Amino acid sequence: MTFADAAASTLAYLANIGPSVTVAFNCEFLGAGVADSTILATGRVLRETKSMVFVQGQLEQNGQPILGFSSAAKKITPR
Numbered sequence: 001m002t003f004a005d006a007a008a009s010t011l012a013y014l015a016n017i018g019p020s021v022t023v024a025f026n027c028e029f030l031g032a033g034v035a036d037s038t039i040l041a042t043g044r045v046l047r048e049t050k051s052m053v054f055v056q057g058q059l060e061q062n063g064q065p066i067l068g069f070s071s072a073a074k075k076i077t078p079r
């Protein structure tokens with residue numbers, strides 16, 4: 001779940017939204033992962049407002065979904 005939260009923040013950042021702080025995070029376990037195999041995060045920004053960003057995505061391993069997630073984050077201004 002920590003990896004999925006970091007992936008959601010990275011997706012928002014790479015969409016030129018900038019840094020953000022998670023205020024809500026939901027996930028659903030879809031399958032079992034295995035040790036020593038790469039996990040891939042994919043997703044997209046669903047909506048952006050003046051102060052918030054909403055992201056949805058999933059984690060996959062060996063082509064199979066193992067976790068679905070959605071996140072709401074508050075945009076922050078670096079000091």
